[in-house]
Amino acid sequence: MRTINQFFSKIREINQRYAKPTVEMSRGVKFSLAVLRIYLFLLVLLMIYKFITVIKVL
Amino acid sequence: MLIPVAYYVQEMTVRLGAVTKRGHAEAIFESFGAFWGWFSLLDLMIVDWLTLVTEFVGMTAALSIFGVPAWLTVILVVLLMSIIVLNGRYWTWEKIALGFCLLNLIYIPAAFMVNPSLSEITSQGLIPNLPGGLNNELFFLLMANIGTTIAPWMLFFQQSSVVDKGLQEKDIKMGKIDTFIGAIITVAIAIFIVIVTGTLLNGAPIDDAATAAKLLMKTNHYVGAFMAVGLFDAGLLGAICISLASSWAFGEIFGWAHSLNTKVKEAPWFYISFFFTLATAGVVPLIPGAPLVLITLFVQVVAVTLLPAALVFLILLLNDKKTMGEYANTRLQNIVSTLIVVSIIILSTMYGVSALFPNLFQ
Numbered sequence: 001m002r003t004i005n006q007f008f009s010k011i012r013e014i015n016q017r018y019a020k021p022t023v024e025m026s027r028g029v030k031f032s033l034a035v036l037r038i039y040l041f042l043l044v045l046l047m048i049y050k051f052i053t054v055i056k057v058l
Numbered sequence: 059m060l061i062p063v064a065y066y067v068q069e070m071t072v073r074l075g076a077v078t079k080r081g082h083a084e085a086i087f088e089s090f091g092a093f094w095g096w097f098s099l100l101d102l103m104i105v106d107w108l109t110l111v112t113e114f115v116g117m118t119a120a121l122s123i124f125g126v127p128a129w130l131t132v133i134l135v136v137l138l139m140s141i142i143v144l145n146g147r148y149w150t151w152e153k154i155a156l157g158f159c160l161l162n163l164i165y166i167p168a169a170f171m172v173n174p175s176l177s178e179i180t181s182q183g184l185i186p187n188l189p190g191g192l193n194n195e196l197f198f199l200l201m202a203n204i205g206t207t208i209a210p211w212m213l214f215f216q217q218s219s220v221v222d223k224g225l226q227e228k229d230i231k232m233g234k235i236d237t238f239i240g241a242i243i244t245v246a247i248a249i250f251i252v253i254v255t256g257t258l259l260n261g262a263p264i265d266d267a268a269t270a271a272k273l274l275m276k277t278n279h280y281v282g283a284f285m286a287v288g289l290f291d292a293g294l295l296g297a298i299c300i301s302l303a304s305s306w307a308f309g310e311i312f313g314w315a316h317s318l319n320t321k322v323k324e325a326p327w328f329y330i331s332f333f334f335t336l337a338t339a340g341v342v343p344l345i346p347g348a349p350l351v352l353i354t355l356f357v358q359v360v361a362v363t364l365l366p367a368a369l370v371f372l373i374l375l376l377n378d379k380k381t382m383g384e385y386a387n388t389r390l391q392n393i394v395s396t397l398i399v400v401s402i403i404i405l406s407t408m409y410g411v412s413a414l415f416p417n418l419f420q
Contacts, residue, residue, distance in 0.1 A: 018092040025090070047363065048360075049413075055349060
């Protein structure tokens with residue numbers, strides 16, 4: 001339990017340390033990055049689906 | 059075409075590491091904040107572990123040719139990597155790794171031993187042709203091939219190793235030469251592997267790498283042995299680099315000591331995460347009936363799909379003139395790296411579309 005608490009407080013410390021990014025990204029860039037990430041994530045899900053269907057055939 | 063891809067991407071990480079003196083994970087956290095940092099770190103963790111599984115698949119398959127059971131291979135690999143990594147000096151580790159890299163040249167004599175047809179190499183290899191046309195299989199194989207040359211973990215590995223090695227701005231020129239030579243040798247060796255397998259295994263049903271090497275042994279005992287040694291060596295090198303990439307990245311962010319120049323007592327979490335990743339990945343090839351070739355191909359494809367997200371961060375970091383100064387990306391470097399990102403996204407999309415609509419490209 002203590003280890004878990006220590007772990008989460010470490011995460012909080014990291015989040016605080018890096019709270020202020022040094023590279024200014026415009027709203028457009030942030031939006032594009034988010035869209036790209038979601039799009040790639042969906043492609044990966046599609047690949048996982050394809051992988052499972054191929055396994056079932058085998 | 060993979061040579062410029064490998065060179066341009068890896069060269070950027072060399073420059074970034076030498077100038078910022080920070081690993082890739084730390085650079086992303088600091089420059090883009092915790093949200094994007096955690097995203098990248100989790101991406102790295104998942105893709106790293108999956109890719110490590112494929113390296114163990116290759117190694118267990120390779121040594122099975124010589125009758126070594128998979129469980130013994132996993133134990134031997136973990137022991138061997140302990141010896142390589144625990145010596146406490148980055149430079150010693152690099153020299154040993156370079157020695158294993160030289161062993162990869164074994165594919166070259168193997169390619170000559172199979173007496174390949176020069177006209178076939180030229181017509182089938184150098185002149186682009188698509189025997190089955192544009193289809194799901196083609197896109198899948200293209201992506202899997204790209205995935206063997208460049209993957210997200212390589213960005214993290216290269217940059218962290220540059221920092222651990224202690225490269226400075228004055229060393230960037232040598233770093234570029236180093237990277238260029240590495241890119242050429244990597245692709246050249248891949249070509250020789252294709253020549254051997256294309257000549258001897260054309261049309262043969264291959265379910266796993268062990269089947270391929272066993273068939274090669276039947277055709278030519280020495281070629282089969284060379285291929286098995288090369289396969290094991292490639293897997294070992296990959297395993298060493300991938301597990302270090304994760305450990306370095308976590309060490310950078312969590313503030314652990316994270317250098318190969320430290321002993322286990324000085325950096326316990328660095329080495330614990332290294333061996334934990336190895337051990338858990340090594341278990342997967344031992345699962346009875348697991349479709350290992352399929353897993354290997356899919357992992358490479360997934361890694362390539364996620365690559366553009368990592369490359370975009372890299373390009374943004376290299377364009378931060380405040381940090382990079384005179385070493386920021388030139389216009390040519392931005393054009394080439396953007397083209398690489400766009401090409402991979404297009405290829406991933408075509409694969410996705412062909413998976414959903416198989417008859418669309420026919």
